[in-house]
Amino acid sequence: MPLHPVTIQRPAGPPRVHTGTTNFHGQAVTVACGTCHTTTPPNARTHTSAELDQFHQGLKYAHGELTCLSCHNPTNYDTLRLADGRSVEFTDVMTLCGQCHGPQLRDYQHGAHGGMTGYWDLSRGPRARNNCVNCHDPHSPEYPLARPVFPPRDRISVPVKASAANH
């Protein structure tokens, strides 16, 4: 029996930079990274966002000891770069992440890491899966703090101090 597909969401493509102007049709004008970076010499030593210029300033950066060029490709800023120097498309970002995060990639490939929706039984329907950057900001990949929703209203597992105060 043919199985339904497992679709992994992908980033739309290389990011585009908003120029803050609109064109003749009233649409925002965006430019590719390469627009500036083809003429700006890369600085391999940059590894904090404070050293960055223009709109890059204020970027929250917390990804270990990596520098910008650990992942960004200095010969073509509209692609990414693997550790061995090969370039890789933004849409294939998982290949890049998986270089260092092997256990996570392994777990992902076996369905034990990353959110999904759809069917457990692929003979009956398809499944959609997140990719790394759906949940992790690549510049600051630690999962952010969240405000818990939906507090319980029963009296089970009330902390000892609080329950004693209520009685």
Added chain:
Amino acid sequence: MSQPTSIPAEGITRRDLFKGLGATLGLAAYAKALAPLTEWKPFESVEDFLQKHYSELSAVDLEVVLKRIEKDTKKQYGADVQVSADRPQPGVKFGYALNLSICIGCRKCAEACHKENNHDRPSHQSYIRVLEMSKGSLDLEKGNAHYDHPVPAKDKFYMPVQCQQCDHPPCVDVCPVEATWKEPDGIVVVDYNWCIGCRYCEAACPYHARRFNWTKPQIPAAEINPVQGYLSNRIRPQGVMEKCTFCLHRTRNGKLPACLEACPTGARVFGNLLDPDSEIRWVLQNKRVFVLKEELGTKPQFFYFFDA
């Protein structure tokens, strides 16, 4: 001069007055205590009262019952719903695993359960209780379900607890009327129309996974999930037990449970334990999984693990 206090031969003494007052108050309190019972309507109709046990219903009987429940739901809640009775699939036994290293305790699973399973809105009922635990301890008694601060907090981990779908379910053993049983695909179910509401099962469950409908569930018509199962998320009557069914109205049709789809971190893994290529089997074979209160011999089919 001392004279013995004279006792009037007739009329009302203080003692009589207090006796009368006490009796009146007592009766009033008794009537107040019984009031919920007089309002309680255990059966919607004669057919409802005479309905047989789920396992004894013929295909025709079942069709009639499902139609009647749909009609009653329309009458009581004003919602058009479809109630089905999906059967266990051959060759399928459900298993669930949860990665405690990934869960952040956001409780989105509990909320998704609440909506999917048509739970009572005012009481925030849900089959999932998320416990905030101190790192280094697995003492469920010390878990706190009522935390309210950004998560994950420092030195804490979060343990969602729901029905463990035990292979030796103590809740089933204690039911005096066989209103709850384990299906061939591993799901412990309740026939809400057969349950007498004695709550023995709630007391017997070591995971506190069962819930009781103290009141008639209140849900606005617009919020009712119309895709319903007889043994799962149809709106329960007042006075019966309910529990997590791994969303069998979804999972028996191949879909993932609602709590898994809602998990923003991907901490949950669900699948068929009998399929050696399934995700759940990979987790069981490659992660150091454990079950809650293993020493009780309940053989849970819900597994927890930490990333090494």
